[in-house]
Every structure is written in structure tokens, then in C-alpha cells.
Amino acid sequence: MYQVLTPSRSSTLALRHLNYHVRHWGPEHSDLPTLVLLHGWMDVSASYQFTVDALRQPRRIIAPDWRGFGLTTGAPVDHYVFADYLADLDLLLDHYAPGEAIDLVGHSMGGNVAMMYGGVRPERVRKLVNLEGFGLPATRPAQAPTRYAQWIDEIKQLHQGTKELKTYDSADGVARRLMKTNPRLSEDKAQWLAQHWARPNTQGQWEILGDPAHKITSAQLYRADEALAIYERITAPVLAIEASGDSLGQWWNGRYTLDEYHQRLTHVRTCSTAVVQDAGHMLHHDQPEQVAQLIEAFLDAA
Incomplete structure (x- = not known):
């Protein structure tokens, strides 16, 4: 590591x-x-x-x-x-x-x-x-109605549990995900980052330290x-x-x-x-x- x-x-x-x-x-x-x-x-x-x-x-x-x-x-x-x-x-x-x-x-x-x-x-x-x-x-004002509707729909999806982040069986699984996303990332750095980028939950699954609500598109253009x-x-x-x-x-x-x-x-x-x-x-x-x-x-x- x-x-x-x-x-x-x-x-x-x-x-x-x-x-x-x-x-x-x-x-x-x-x-x-x-x-x-x-x-x-x-x-x-x-x-x-x-x-x-x-x-x-x-x-x-x-x-x-x-x-x-x-x-x-x-x-x-x-x-x-x-x-x-x-x-x-x-x-x-x-x-x-x-x-x-x-x-x-x-x-x-x-x-x-x-x-x-x-x-x-x-x-x-x-x-x-x-x-x-x-x-x-850059955006145009005409995009606003569609954007607000998208925001509302995604809020609903979040509360329905359809925007959860993927969990991993181990820190090594998190590291593999990081290396897949960034092929230039060396394994020693990926293994180290995994320890800070995620943590195990009560079921032993490693969860990303990011709120799924961040996946909601901004309502504002x-x-x-x-x-x-x-x-x-x-x-x-x-x-x-x-x-x-x-x-x-x-x-x-x-x-x-x-x-x-x-x-x-x-x-x-x-x-x-x-x-x-x-x-x-x-x-x-x-x-x-x-x-x-x-x-x-x-x-x-x-």
C-alpha cells in the first residue's frame, strides 16, 4: 500500500x-x-x-x-x-x-x-x-421547465431508493473500482484511497463516503x-x-x-x-x- x-x-x-x-x-x-x-x-x-x-x-x-x-x-x-x-x-x-x-x-x-x-x-x-x-x-432559459421537472422526478427516485450508491464486499473491491474508473491509478494508491473513500457498514459492506443525494441534478440552470x-x-x-x-x-x-x-x-x-x-x-x-x-x-x- x-x-x-x-x-x-x-x-x-x-x-x-x-x-x-x-x-x-x-x-x-x-x-x-x-x-x-x-x-x-x-x-x-x-x-x-x-x-x-x-x-x-x-x-x-x-x-x-x-x-x-x-x-x-x-x-x-x-x-x-x-x-x-x-x-x-x-x-x-x-x-x-x-x-x-x-x-x-x-x-x-x-x-x-x-x-x-x-x-x-x-x-x-x-x-x-x-x-x-x-x-x-452554457444553458438557455427555455431549458428551465424541463430541468425543474427532472429535479422533481429525481427527488422522487431518491426517496424510492433507486439512486443508492453501489456497495463493495471489501476495500479491495473499492480499490478495483477506482482503478477501473482511472486506469492510470496505481494499485498501491488505489488501495490507500479505498480506505478513505469508503468504509464498512454494519453488514460489512464497504460504502462510498458520498451521499446519494449528490446524484440529484441541480434544479438551477x-x-x-x-x-x-x-x-x-x-x-x-x-x-x-x-x-x-x-x-x-x-x-x-x-x-x-x-x-x-x-x-x-x-x-x-x-x-x-x-x-x-x-x-x-x-x-x-x-x-x-x-x-x-x-x-x-x-x-x-x-
């Missing part, structure tokens, strides 16, 4: 009727800005372990498990709203980094949160790294014009890192492309891009050394 170089510590914060689990690496105090790592959809904070191990300079690092993921707990819900991640992050920073302009890294959904937060609270972010947080295809207005308010320098494997092309089949994503990035005042070679969407698993080097060079640059 993968051997951790920089062990993490855990804390739990009562926040917005939740018990928020936060993972910590490095010293409790540092002369460097606090580095905050935001994980993606159906992922957990421990996902950054390989990247943290590849960082060369010790720094204070914190990473929350988003609501409905990992070890963060609270009352059951039947859907999630994106804006809640922004409020959660703001309150987490008020507690763990009060008054500080932090360095912010987000992957996938976490990258989208980071970009939105950078424009909503620009004074709280010193530098921002977006790992494949592409946003979503993705408004690209709103996202761009927020991008324009980001004052922190941004580094947008993408993998050499075209995730957008695989997901959207031409409905949303890398060219369109790059065009959106022109609305950010100061933005550079980088590509991680021989990597897919989980680039921080595939090539943590490359990702760590890019992050560190960007954060440490004058």
Missing part, C-alpha cells in the same frame, strides 16, 4: 448544522500563506495526499470534506445547492484562517467552487489554482453569463491546470469544449494555463509530482 510521507491530522468544526471534517498537513503555523485544498464531486479531502507528499516546502495546509462527503456529517437531505459550498468555505476560513488572504487550490467541482469564491470574496484569496474546474455548458461576471471580479492571479487527456471532450462530446473553456478564462484579469502530461481528470492522482511542482512554482513566484 502507498506509504504516506506527510501524515494528516483531523479536526471537526460545528458549522451550519453540520460537523465539518477538516484535514490538516504541515505545521500549525507558517510564515507562508495557508494553503486550502478543495476536493471534487464524489471525492474526499484525503485525495490530495499524494500531491501534499510531493510538495518540497513545508507549509500549513487544510482541506475540508465537503458537506455530504467524507467524514463530514449532518442531518439527512435530499439535494444539494452549489451556493452552500461558498458559504461553507467562507465560514471555514473565518475559523481556520481569520483575516488572512489564503492560497486556494480546487479540483473539478472544488475548482469551480474556488473560481466562484475568488470572485465573490476576492479579498480572501491571494493566489488561486484551478485543477480542471471547467464549469458546465448553469448560467455562464453569471459565472463570467464572477470571473471578472477575481483579483488573485489564477493558474488553470488541465490534464493532457481531454476530459471535456470525453464528457460533453462537442457540447462544451476546451476552446470554450479557454475563452471563459480570458475574463479573469490575470490567468495562466498549464498542462499535466500523461494524466486524465484525476491529474493529482496520476501525476502528483507534476501537479505539486506547478502549484509550488506558481505560489512561490513573486
Whole structure:
């Protein structure tokens, strides 16, 4: 199994009727800005372990498990709203980094949160790294009636028990699932991630640490014009890192492309891009050394 170089510590914060689990690496105090790592959809904070191990300079690092993921707990819900991640992050920073302009890294959904937060609270972010947080295809108002109907139908399906997540007989089964989803993931990393990505239930089956309600489609359309207005308010320098494997092309089949994503990035005042070679969407698993080097060079640059 993968051997951790920089062990993490855990804390739990009562926040917005939740018990928020936060993972910590490095010293409790540092002369460097606090580095905050935001994980993606159906992922957990421990996902950054390989990247943290590849960082060369010790720094204070914190990473929350988003609501409905990992070890963060609270009352059951039947859907999630994106804006809640922004409020959660703001309150987490008020507690763990009060008054500080932090360095912010987000992957996938976490990258989208980071970009939105950078424009909503620009004074709280010193530098921002977006790992494949592409946003979503633009929508039209005419799609709203169908979207609301879809949301209602999926809420019903959840309460009927038809949106449950698959369980596994063992941690090894979870690891095999991770490797099937990401063929670049080595077995030692998969076995380690499985211990943090899932846990056994009372019947001995391993359950993914993600709420099935996250599978409910958002009732709200993705408004690209709103996202761009927020991008324009980001004052922190941004580094947008993408993998050499075209995730957008695989997901959207031409409905949303890398060219369109790059065009959106022109609305950010100061933005550079980088590509991680021989990597897919989980680039921080595939090539943590490359990702760590890019992050560190960007954060440490004058």
C-alpha cells in the first residue's frame, strides 16, 4: 500500500448544522500563506495526499470534506445547492484562517467552487489554482421547465431508493473500482484511497463516503453569463491546470469544449494555463509530482 510521507491530522468544526471534517498537513503555523485544498464531486479531502507528499516546502495546509462527503456529517437531505459550498468555505476560513488572504487550490467541482469564491470574496484569496474546474455548458432559459421537472422526478427516485450508491464486499473491491474508473491509478494508491473513500457498514459492506443525494441534478440552470461576471471580479492571479487527456471532450462530446473553456478564462484579469502530461481528470492522482511542482512554482513566484 502507498506509504504516506506527510501524515494528516483531523479536526471537526460545528458549522451550519453540520460537523465539518477538516484535514490538516504541515505545521500549525507558517510564515507562508495557508494553503486550502478543495476536493471534487464524489471525492474526499484525503485525495490530495499524494500531491501534499510531493510538495518540497513545508507549509500549513487544510482541506475540508465537503458537506455530504467524507467524514463530514449532518442531518439527512435530499439535494444539494452549489451556493452552500461558498458559504461553507467562507465560514471555514473565518475559523481556520481569520483575516488572512489564503492560497486556494480546487479540483473539478472544488475548482469551480474556488473560481466562484475568488470572485465573490476576492479579498480572501491571494493566489488561486484551478485543477480542471471547467464549469458546465452554457444553458438557455427555455431549458428551465424541463430541468425543474427532472429535479422533481429525481427527488422522487431518491426517496424510492433507486439512486443508492453501489456497495463493495471489501476495500479491495473499492480499490478495483477506482482503478477501473482511472486506469492510470496505481494499485498501491488505489488501495490507500479505498480506505478513505469508503468504509464498512454494519453488514460489512464497504460504502462510498458520498451521499446519494449528490446524484440529484441541480434544479438551477448553469448560467455562464453569471459565472463570467464572477470571473471578472477575481483579483488573485489564477493558474488553470488541465490534464493532457481531454476530459471535456470525453464528457460533453462537442457540447462544451476546451476552446470554450479557454475563452471563459480570458475574463479573469490575470490567468495562466498549464498542462499535466500523461494524466486524465484525476491529474493529482496520476501525476502528483507534476501537479505539486506547478502549484509550488506558481505560489512561490513573486
